[in-house]
Amino acid sequence: MKYFPKLVGSRLYLSPMNVEDAPIYVKWLNDKTVSENIGLDMKVTTLEGEKEWLKKNLNNYNFAIILKESDELIGNCGFDEIDLIHRNAKLSILIGEEEKRGQGYGKEAIKLLLEYGFNNLNLNNIMLNVYSFNTRAIKVYESLGFKKFGTRHKSHYFKGKFYDEIQMEILKDEYSEIEPFIYV
Numbered sequence: 001m002k003y004f005p006k007l008v009g010s011r012l013y014l015s016p017m018n019v020e021d022a023p024i025y026v027k028w029l030n031d032k033t034v035s036e037n038i039g040l041d042m043k044v045t046t047l048e049g050e051k052e053w054l055k056k057n058l059n060n061y062n063f064a065i066i067l068k069e070s071d072e073l074i075g076n077c078g079f080d081e082i083d084l085i086h087r088n089a090k091l092s093i094l095i096g097e098e099e100k101r102g103q104g105y106g107k108e109a110i111k112l113l114l115e116y117g118f119n120n121l122n123l124n125n126i127m128l129n130v131y132s133f134n135t136r137a138i139k140v141y142e143s144l145g146f147k148k149f150g151t152r153h154k155s156h157y158f159k160g161k162f163y164d165e166i167q168m169e170i171l172k173d174e175y176s177e178i179e180p181f182i183y184v
Contacts, residue, residue: 003066003073007112012105014063014077014112021064021073022050028075028096061121065095065109074100077109079117079126088125089117107140114144118172127169131156138166146170 003015029045062078074097079089093110095101117123128146130137146168154162 003064003071005066006063007116008068009108009112011069012065012067012074012108012112014109014116015066017054017058017062017064017076019051019054019058022047022054024073024096025054025076026050028094031096031098061089063109063113065093065105067100067105072097074105075109077106077113079113079121082121082123084121084123087123088127089121089123091117091126091128102136106137107144110140110144114170114175118175124172125169127167130166130168131158132164132166133158138168141168144170145174147174 002018002020003013005013005015007014026045026047029050057078060078061082062076064073065075065077066073075093075095077091077093080092082089091110091113093106093113095106114126117126127149128141130141132138147170148166149169150167152165152167155165156163
């Protein structure tokens with residue numbers, strides 16, 4: 001078995017990442033429809049570079065997003081800049097397969113991460129950054145209880161225009177007020 005369910009939801013599970021998946025990640029990160037939304041549209045990602053990144057981050061809090069039904073890799077997510085002493089982290093997510101976007105998989109993966117972060121890692125504050133043109137992602141984050149707390153104005157140049165970088169966060173006590181996640 002290539003993937004190992006660590007955090008299990010109703011339609012997907014989060015598994016430790018595999019270096020063998022580097023070619024898939026390179027394909028996604030060089031796809032403009034993926035890289036534009038995460039601010040990497042100017043970067044060229046190589047196979048060797050991605051393998052090195054995966055090797056460095058395998059034992060961190062980064063996960064492959066896997067569909068339960070087919071064991072298909074559709075993205076990744078995790079916590080960057082995690083500080084277990086001060087109990088905060090920065091969340092990141094990527095749904096790489098275009099036909100899997102807009103189907104609620106990202107929202108389910110984030111719910112699993114929030115449950116893990118607040119209940120297993122004992123985090124108190126989880127934040128993320130999103131560009132103002134990524135309105136679909138902003139709606140998902142807000143539906144999960146994230147609130148805007150800051151804006152870095154006109155800090156991202158994209159397709160001839162400047163866009164804001166929005167910082168959003170959710171606190172543990174705010175998350176506990178949201179409808180609990182039902183595992184199936």
